[in-house]
Amino acid sequence: MKKLLFAFLFLSLSAYSFTLNNGAGAAFKKDVIKVNVAAHTCTNIGVTNSELLSIAEEAVNLFWNRVATSKLEMIGGSIVTVASDFQTGQVCTGSTSNCSPTPALVVSSDILISCNTNAANYSGSNEVLGVTVPNNISGAEIKGALVLVNDQAGNSFENKPHAAKVSIIAHEIGHALGLGHSPFREALMYAQFVEGRDRLARDDMNGITWLYPEEEPDLGICGSVDLDGHGQGSPLSMLSGLLIGFVLIVYGRKLLPRF
Amino acid sequence: MNARLFCTVIGLFFCTSLHAFVQGWSDFVMGAGNLTHQAGKYASDVGSVSYFEFRPLFTASYRYEYSPEFSFIPEVGITLPETSDDETSSTLYSFLNAPIAYHYGDWTFRFGPGFFFTRISGNGGTLRLQNGNTTDEFPVPNGSATTRNLTWNLGAQTNFDKDWSARFDVSILKLFDSEKRAMNHVLTLNYHFGSIL
Numbered sequence: 001m002k003k004l005l006f007a008f009l010f011l012s013l014s015a016y017s018f019t020l021n022n023g024a025g026a027a028f029k030k031d032v033i034k035v036n037v038a039a040h041t042c043t044n045i046g047v048t049n050s051e052l053l054s055i056a057e058e059a060v061n062l063f064w065n066r067v068a069t070s071k072l073e074m075i076g077g078s079i080v081t082v083a084s085d086f087q088t089g090q091v092c093t094g095s096t097s098n099c100s101p102t103p104a105l106v107v108s109s110d111i112l113i114s115c116n117t118n119a120a121n122y123s124g125s126n127e128v129l130g131v132t133v134p135n136n137i138s139g140a141e142i143k144g145a146l147v148l149v150n151d152q153a154g155n156s157f158e159n160k161p162h163a164a165k166v167s168i169i170a171h172e173i174g175h176a177l178g179l180g181h182s183p184f185r186e187a188l189m190y191a192q193f194v195e196g197r198d199r200l201a202r203d204d205m206n207g208i209t210w211l212y213p214e215e216e217p218d219l220g221i222c223g224s225v226d227l228d229g230h231g232q233g234s235p236l237s238m239l240s241g242l243l244i245g246f247v248l249i250v251y252g253r254k255l256l257p258r259f
Numbered sequence: 260m261n262a263r264l265f266c267t268v269i270g271l272f273f274c275t276s277l278h279a280f281v282q283g284w285s286d287f288v289m290g291a292g293n294l295t296h297q298a299g300k301y302a303s304d305v306g307s308v309s310y311f312e313f314r315p316l317f318t319a320s321y322r323y324e325y326s327p328e329f330s331f332i333p334e335v336g337i338t339l340p341e342t343s344d345d346e347t348s349s350t351l352y353s354f355l356n357a358p359i360a361y362h363y364g365d366w367t368f369r370f371g372p373g374f375f376f377t378r379i380s381g382n383g384g385t386l387r388l389q390n391g392n393t394t395d396e397f398p399v400p401n402g403s404a405t406t407r408n409l410t411w412n413l414g415a416q417t418n419f420d421k422d423w424s425a426r427f428d429v430s431i432l433k434l435f436d437s438e439k440r441a442m443n444h445v446l447t448l449n450y451h452f453g454s455i456l
């Protein structure tokens with residue numbers, strides 16, 4: 001398992017393509033993924049928990065919910081009460097590239113965002129904005145992922161404008177979904193924060209499409225009855241179309257001259 | 260357009276296509292051109308988008324004639340595979356369209372549904388990239404994923420002479436989803452082996 005750090009500093013690299021954060025190519029398997037926010041009070045990030053939740057909602061709607069070739073659907077969740085370890089604990093032990101998740105910080109389902117003051121999570125640097133670990137992976141399925149926002153005094157997140165905070169949280173959510181870093185500067189998943197991001201780049205879209213590929217038509221639409229009651233289509237629609245088509249074939253030339 | 264109407268159109272379409280098919284084809288067309296994928300949708304640089312991108316595309320279609328004015332023109336198209344700079348991953352786009360066409364003078368207008376496929380393949384291995392204030396090995400995807408999108412397509416073709424035509428097509432993905440909705444566009448030069456009209 002890998003610990004993913006998002007930095008404010010600059011380092012140049014040549015161009016490759018999107019990467020993953022785990023060798024299994026793991027992704028969430030549920031239809032709708034929620035983003036929850038931990039209830040404890042954050043001291044140094046400059047936003048309240050409810051503001052952080054609305055930033056997360058903006059982040060999924062502005063970035064991750066916009067990929068036509070992906071089935072991914074994310075929503076804002078709720079503010080949840082969690083153990084104090086989430087505020088002060090270390091997300092994992094071992095090296096950054098080979099981290100063993102701390103059991104107390106394992107997220108049981110969906111994505112949890114929590115502010116956290118433990119310097120060890122950010123390699124001791126206030127330039128690291130946050131760290132994300134999908135710390136509940138079973139085979140190729142991510143069951144839960146933890147996003148920690150650097151809440152130490154003097155962190156680089158606090159004084160960022162609102163739009164920047166949205167793109168930073170969106171980047172962390174990208175890790176929670178299973179993506180690693182991208183070498184392309186225009187990509188949201190680029191390893192450094194860049195001012196002015198307002199949408200995904202092709203590399204981000206390719207990554208999320210690879211992890212969460214769309215397969216239309218959804219059987220719930222035309223072919224079958226949707227048991228959840230969420231379907232908008234009906235098998236009758238398809239049948240009525242076939243019936244009209246059949247009538248057109250048999251009687252078309254009489255009904256519609258020159259057709 | 261709601262989902263009920265959408266399903267009716269698909270059903271109707273299936274039958275009329277079958278009708279045209281049994282009548283036999285009157286033209287076979289090969290085309291070459293360019294596909295722009297999700298125009299204006301993603302960042303080509305931070306804070307900017309592009310509405311045109313270079314991507315070679317090849318198409319082939321048959322024309323089945325309903326009447327002097329209307330035809331059914333099923334078509335396949337495929338792009339050249341795009342490989343990332345280090346050849347660790349590649350992307351391939353293809354489509355199957357099934358438009359009804361209306362002929363007017365030297366012009367043909369077409370409308371109909373289709374499928375758009377995206378195939379993204381990775382060769383596995385790792386890449387060393389920045390992570391925080393150090394670097395780290397990140398896994399490259401191993402294997403491929405293929406997506407399938409329903410599309411609604413609208414196009415116009417102009418005929419230069421008996422054999423050659425040019426066409427511009429717009430293809431909408433996720434028509435009913437205001438956030439995911441995206442538009443591909445295609446420009447092709449076509450050679451007609453049969454009767455252009």
Ligand SMILES: [Zn+2]
Nearest residue numbers: 004005006191
């Ligand atoms: Zn990152």
